[in-house]
Amino acid sequence: SLNELQGSIKGRLKLAVVTTATYFTPHLFNRFLRQYPEVNIRLNVTNRNSILERLANNEDDLVIMGQVPEHLNVQSHQFLENPLVVLAPANHPLVNEKNIPISRILQETFLVRELGSGTRLAMERYFEGVELGLKVGMELGSSEAIKQGVIAGLGISVLSRHTLTLELATGIIKLLDVEGFPQMRYWYIVHLSEKKLSLVARTFLDFLITRTRDVLTEAEKTLIEAGMHIAETP
Numbered sequence: 075s076l077n078e079l080q081g082s083i084k085g086r087l088k089l090a091v092v093t094t095a096t097y098f099t100p101h102l103f104n105r106f107l108r109q110y111p112e113v114n115i116r117l118n119v120t121n122r123n124s125i126l127e128r129l130a131n132n133e134d135d136l137v138i139m140g141q142v143p144e145h146l147n148v149q150s151h152q153f154l155e156n157p158l159v160v161l162a163p164a165n166h167p168l169v170n171e172k173n174i175p176i177s178r179i180l181q182e183t184f185l186v187r188e189l190g191s192g193t194r195l196a197m198e199r200y201f202e203g204v205e206l207g208l209k210v211g212m213e214l215g216s217s218e219a220i221k222q223g224v225i226a227g228l229g230i231s232v233l234s235r236h237t238l239t240l241e242l243a244t245g246i247i248k249l250l251d252v253e254g255f256p257q258m259r260y261w262y263i264v265h266l267s268e269k270k271l272s273l274v275a276r277t278f279l280d281f282l283i284t285r286t287r288d289v290l291t292e293a294e295k296t297l298i299e300a301g302m303h304i305a306e307t308p
């Protein structure tokens with residue numbers, strides 16, 4: 075029966091996620107653990123480069139990342155959209171502009187993530203694609219540090235929309251409506267192709283693929299009911 079099957083899904087689930095995934099994965103863990111209370115999740119949080127190393131060394135059951143590795147033999151499943159957005163402090167002069175040209179945005183100073191960050195890689199690839207140079211200000215080692223830098227007026231930046239829920243709700247950070255943005259990326263759950271997944275790992279993988287959208291919609295509804303303002307992506 076379903077109950078017996080659920081009861082047999084227990085034990086440790088070792089996960090690693092890129093830093094930018096920590097902003098939405100807790101809702102998924104919560105829902106999964108309600109269904110499988112005997113699973114014990116151990117989470118490692120680090121940037122893209124470290125995740126690639128962990129994958130190569132087979133350190134986790136599964137990893138969540140923003141771009142499939144190019145030089146490893148892996149199986150990956152895309153399970154959610156990941157919009158990359160341009161953020162600025164609330165008092166920035168471009169906040170109410172529509173369709174801001176890229177050439178205009180390049181006059182601004184950009185705060186960037188550290189080398190090894192997937193967010194940084196995606197941002198660099200985008201601006202290389204349009205063949206225009208960025209004015210890079212400070213390099214800051216995390217999305218949290220970037221957001222605090224943006225709030226303090228050190229510059230503007232590009233981050234996953236998922237990292238900004240709280241700051242957009244309070245209005246302290248605004249998204250800029252820049253031509254070409256949001257850049258649509260995706261979240262992937264990944265493991266080495268030769269890896270034999272445990273029953274718990276297979277169950278979690280299946281849960282992410284089939285349930286993520288519902289769970290996150292439900293979580294967002296709960297936040298709105300609790301009085302949180304969910305800002306729209308321009």
Ligand code: PGA
Nearest residue numbers: 092093122140191192193
């Ligand atoms: P990161 O996130 O910037 O923390 O490495 C990876 C990604 O979004 O691809």
